[in-house]
Amino acid sequence: MTPKYKMHVLVCGGTGCRASLSEQIAQNLRQEIEIRSLQDEIQVIMTGCFGFCEKGPIVKVMPDNTFYVQVKPEDAREIVEEHLVKGRKVMRLLYVDPETKEKVSDSKHMEFYQKQIRIALRNCGFINPENIDEYIAREGYQALGKVLTEMTPLQTIELIKKSGLRGRGGAGFPTGLKWEITSKVKADEKYVVCNADEGDPGAFMDRSVLEGDPHSVLEAMAICGYCTGASKGLIYIRAEYPLAIERLKIAIAQAREYGLLGENILGTGFSFDINLRYGAGAFVCGEETALIHSMEGNRGEPTIKPPFPSEHGYLGKPTTVNNVETLANVPAIILKGADWFASIGTEKSKGTKVFALAGKINNVGLIEVPMGVTLRDVIYDIGGGIKNGKKFKAVQTGGPSGGCLTEKHLDTPIDYENLVASGSMMGSGGMIVMDEDDCMVNVAKFYLEFTVDESCGKCAPCRIGNKRLHEILTRITEGKGTMEDLELLRNLGQVIKDTSLCGLGQSSPNPVLSTLDNFWDEYVEHVRDKKCRAGVCKSLMRYYINPENCVGCTACARACPVNAISGERKQPHTINQDVCIKCGACMEKCKFDAVYIN
């Protein structure tokens, strides 16, 4: 019999916390525990992501739910000595509520977690992802067992359809319907593909699910295989996710050893196995036809649909392609029922959605909220508001294919339809928050730079059109834009949307179009007034010295790397605009607030 542990110490083993030495923390904790011969009483477990990445590395002590933030390896001794041995919480490592300034010792009282409902992330930060036993202890693989022994494929598909689950990868296609289409095609071999090619800048939902709860995805793939008649599963994952790959490999090996993957699963005669396919990290390969070509060893380029992969996919066989987060929802739906799932969310968007909060927000991290919560809830309550008390300007959802939402959208309930109606999209769930210091023209340019880089070049609208869009935007940010350019941006963007071959091109102008709609004034300022109100576009910036404040101390002139500042000692200085490179060194050095930007 395994010892009954008195305490469990959970250490976050997600990529973010590992980068801040969480492995070393776990090792030090184990060492300190062993020194005190407590290894049979206290267990140290590496889990997946807790979601509170902003304050990582996270260490959580159970059963008292103590939530330590920003722990360092050298804190291990104090945690063991004070908390684990003597029962005194280490106050200096507790989370401090930014509003009340009070220390929060119990994670249940953190606002970050209070508005969340965790379905896809149900095991993330709770179990050890490298130990299948912990997944099984959380009723893991019972959904698979249930459908294999108690339900027909048709009944299972009906259940998924009834639950209202829709694809979490971006477009929101009903999952049950997708499965049904493949199930109806007759073929000697069919495939289930898990799309783990997460490519949006700033998005890390799928990675966290795979790192924190790989078995939920494997189980769902087997369920999908049973429903559609497939016996082979493939996970297309980018090679730049080494930890997720490692954990998937361990998970697959453990599931095979238990006979939960492989031949004759649970004695039911159903066989299903899963292998990994690595992507080189091309954004376009998240598009399902490109993804399939890449898996086949061909160029990662999309082809025209139809035929849809559901009918004609990998190696020409019917293939169901589902996103990681979509799959992670499936076992929970089967065990708890379609009605339960459908009771969460809005009329057309059921369940929850995982978002990766990033940008100028206090609580950068991974959250899962019911569909229909407002952006305000997400940004201010869960996200803790804007960094450094700045003013909220916009939030970018849907990555390079999405758009920017502004203050007027803050109270719109988040679901597939509403986001599209507001000119953005759900996308895979990246949410990048921007404040008054961000220039929207520059943001649009950033996303376009990404698409230009990632366009596969197969169709002209995307290859050439986006390049031209990018050139126009560059012109505007350099102060060389004209009012005609703004019209051109809009027209060209629309043409690219209408005529591109795949989802990448069809959505790539979205960041430009939505910022044109929501921040027209800012574009006009750049073009007509040659002004960037956020002070981001360097070419439009001018540093000046206010002669009234300048005492002629020469500090700025000495700091200037290009000798652009001249003037007599004790006399007001001036900046030669032709020479100035806008580095800001003078402004930093000036003690009299004499240097200002136009």
Next chain:
Amino acid sequence: MIHRIKNKRTMTKITSLADLRRKSEELKRRIDLREKSEHTENLIQVKVAMATCGIASGARETMDYLIEELDKRKIDAVVTQTGCMGYCYAEPTIEVKLPGQEPVVFGYVNTKKAKEIIEKYILNGELVDGIIPQNYQTINEKK
């Protein structure tokens, strides 16, 4: 690492849904401490004072006994350790909080006393000798 080695030894195939369910029940023990700590408000909470004074008087044995006994009797409870409660004369001391009730502190809790507390107070709500009246407020309780 340890897990992986452990798993190697015990990994036999799971051959049916019933088998899987049985295994899941068995394994639940390993993580039930984590499950329970997520919803402590509906559970019996026992805190054992484990400062130097408590440990010297045998609080560790008391705590081990409580954990084992509550587990054996399948009583849903969380046992945590806490620092010195200030009643060093009466160590080992424990605080028991039944759901929806005020916590009660017991003094001189050896394993025998612990058994009595489980049988009488925790199971039947009968008070037993050795209760220490609480004579302080903590900063958290002050409104």
